Amino acid sequence: MRRIIVEDYCPICEESYPPHMFRRCSRCKRSYCLNCIIVDEKGEFLCLNCARRRVTPPFRPGSKYAPLSIYLARRSKYTSKVTLQFSSIEEIIGDVLPPSAYKSKGWWSNVRNRSPSESWLTAGWKVESVNLEKEEVTFVKEELKCKEKGSFNSIFRNRSRKSIRRLVEKRKKKKIQPSRTKLAKALARLQNLKEKRKSTPKYRGLKPKSPYEKRLYKQS
Structure with a gap:
């Protein structure tokens, strides 16, 4: 044997x-x-x-997972879905992931105010799925949603061209009224001009000489 x-x-x-x-x-x-x-x-x-x-720990300003956010920000230009293994993430950040990342899926949750999750959320990504057996994570790029429900962009998509033209014409016809502050400033200026006109004395015939002019004549 x-x-x-x-x-x-x-x-x-x-x-x-x-x-x-x-x-x-x-x-x-x-x-x-x-x-x-x-x-x-x-x-x-x-x-x-x-x-x-x-x-000799590596010097990196900010979080330990900052290189991951930089990596995802660069990949966002080319793809909207990235699958990474835990070992490749460790190579990106230059350090070892904690044991909880290998054991629980909660470590990969999309929760704010956590240094690991902030690294991909700030870059505009979120975790779609985690496979602990294969030790891999799938990141998906977040889509920007319109906050205002009744915005002009949503109306523009849903309605036809004629209805859009009507909306534009209605908006053009609306007269823009000046604000109250501008009106108050204009009225205050008018009152100041009236007061100045009243304060200036009116002379008949020749205007009397100022003291400065009298001094000039004396010197000459």
């Missing part, structure tokens, strides 16, 4: 080892060989990738 040796593959060093040479990382929950895993201060196993992220 031949003995069959089963070997596993390590994703970091890209080499194959027997199963007893592998340990599971406590952070990313993936198995690596003993050469690519270390023991933490608390006695937990950490892979080299997670240990490097802990020592």
Whole structure:
């Protein structure tokens, strides 16, 4: 009888080892060989990738999921539906998703005031479906809806050309009345002009010289 040796593959060093040479990382929950895993201060196993992220975390302004919103915003120009695996999302954000993302669908809910959901909602996307077995998510682009029910655009679509012309003519015929503030300002200006006219003295014949003109004549 031949003995069959089963070997596993390590994703970091890209080499194959027997199963007893592998340990599971406590952070990313993936198995690596003993050469690519270390023991933490608390006695937990950490892979080299997670240990490097802990020592030198990447500098990103804002949320951890900001790269995902940038990615979806770029894809919105070309498609209205995107299906991503959890591993590809981790590559986009440059970090590991929490364990709740792999276990519950509630983590992928379209709820505001949450850093993960805000990343796709702010970009104009929403989660349509989640498959935890296949570890993939489907994002769909949100359609902009008209807030006003009786807007001119909705009327324009539903009615014929003749009815649209009538509506336009009615709107043109409506006289635009000035506001009350403008009327009040105009009346105040008229009153000021009347008061100025009353205050100015009326002279018969020659107008008397001003004191400034008298000084000029004296100097000359």
